[in-house]
Amino acid sequence: MFLSNQLNINTPSPEHSLKAAWLEKKALTLTLKRDDLIHPVISGNKWRKLIYALKDAKQNQVQHIISFGGGFSNHLHALGYSCHQLNIKFTAIVRGDYSLNLSPMLNDLLNWQTDVKYVSRITYKKRGDPTYLQQLKEEYPKSLIIPEGGSQLQALKGVAEIITELQQNYDYIVAPVASGGTLAGLIASAAAITPKTQVIGVGVLKGKGYLEELVSSFLPSGVVCNNWQINHDYHFGGYGKTTPELNTFCNDFLSHHNIPVEPVYSGKLCFAVKDLIHNDYFPKSSKILALHTGGLQGAR
Numbered sequence: 001m002f003l004s005n006q007l008n009i010n011t012p013s014p015e016h017s018l019k020a021a022w023l024e025k026k027a028l029t030l031t032l033k034r035d036d037l038i039h040p041v042i043s044g045n046k047w048r049k050l051i052y053a054l055k056d057a058k059q060n061q062v063q064h065i066i067s068f069g070g071g072f073s074n075h076l077h078a079l080g081y082s083c084h085q086l087n088i089k090f091t092a093i094v095r096g097d098y099s100l101n102l103s104p105m106l107n108d109l110l111n112w113q114t115d116v117k118y119v120s121r122i123t124y125k126k127r128g129d130p131t132y133l134q135q136l137k138e139e140y141p142k143s144l145i146i147p148e149g150g151s152q153l154q155a156l157k158g159v160a161e162i163i164t165e166l167q168q169n170y171d172y173i174v175a176p177v178a179s180g181g182t183l184a185g186l187i188a189s190a191a192a193i194t195p196k197t198q199v200i201g202v203g204v205l206k207g208k209g210y211l212e213e214l215v216s217s218f219l220p221s222g223v224v225c226n227n228w229q230i231n232h233d234y235h236f237g238g239y240g241k242t243t244p245e246l247n248t249f250c251n252d253f254l255s256h257h258n259i260p261v262e263p264v265y266s267g268k269l270c271f272a273v274k275d276l277i278h279n280d281y282f283p284k285s286s287k288i289l290a291l292h293t294g295g296l297q298g299a300r
């Protein structure tokens with residue numbers, strides 16, 4: 001595919017079978033789909049969510065893209081880099097003023113000629129508000145606005161490719177959830193292709209009820225998907241929050257498996273999977289796939 005070549009995207013991503021005593025003891029198999037290896041900058045699931053938006057943008061000769069995120073956002077990072085490579089102007093609307101204290105992510109954006117706009121938390125809250133979006137449209141008439149996290153209907157098509165790439169069927173697919181687009185894509189695609197697979201989200205923020213509604217809002221209406229649920233036991237206090245236990249887990253995971261994970265997404269995911277296995281959540285001889293969504297830049 002032209003766009004993937006242009007950006008040096010490595011798909012399909014590998015399925016890596018984990019070896020550990022705690023797995024053998026339970027007679028389970030755990031495979032990690034390494035979407036973190038798709039690209040060194042364009043973080044795994046962000047590529048999946050952006051590919052079709054970027055393709056359309058190229059096709060329709062869009063010259064300017066606008067999107068939203070926090071000061072460490074993997075989404076802004078992936079999109080900023082992609083726009084730079086594709087010669088599309090990019091405006092990043094960032095929550096909070098980091099101008100005197102740039103994060104590594106914002107530093108990269110500035111190096112990629114992103115137009116960074118800092119807004120107050122109050123303005124940022126309006127990021128989904130139709131009146132505010134209309135104002136932005138008027139300010140930047142020929143631009144394409146992509147929502148926070150890249151989560152929009154189009155994103156589901158890109159995420160669905162995670163399922164079509166799989167080399168084998170799994171009983172469970174487990175993935176982190178924040179803005180919901182990734183889980184929704186996995187649910188819809190699994191329901192269509194491998195309906196026996198259960199999709200389990202691990203909430204990385206305090207979002208009982210809220211995350212379920214968010215994910216449901218992306219699912220095709222009229223189709224009842226009962227192949228999924230979200231676990232809320234592993235947010236470690238909220239989005240971006242961590243504990244010494246989680247940090248130790250991430251370091252140990254790297255040294256045992258030689259696979260980097262960070263405490264915001266993939267660390268919480270892997271911690272959750274291991275703990276659920278320990279607590280016999282999965283029936284004997286289950287085949288489990290955990291999705292490594294990337295995001296390692298955020299840990300800098």
Ligand SMILES: *Cc1c(COP(=O)(O)O)cnc(C)c1O
Nearest residue numbers: 074178179180181182265293295
């Ligand atoms: C954004 C992100 C997620 C969350 O995906 P959503 O589609 O927003 O739920 C998970 N992992 C990583 C590494 C991310 O950057």
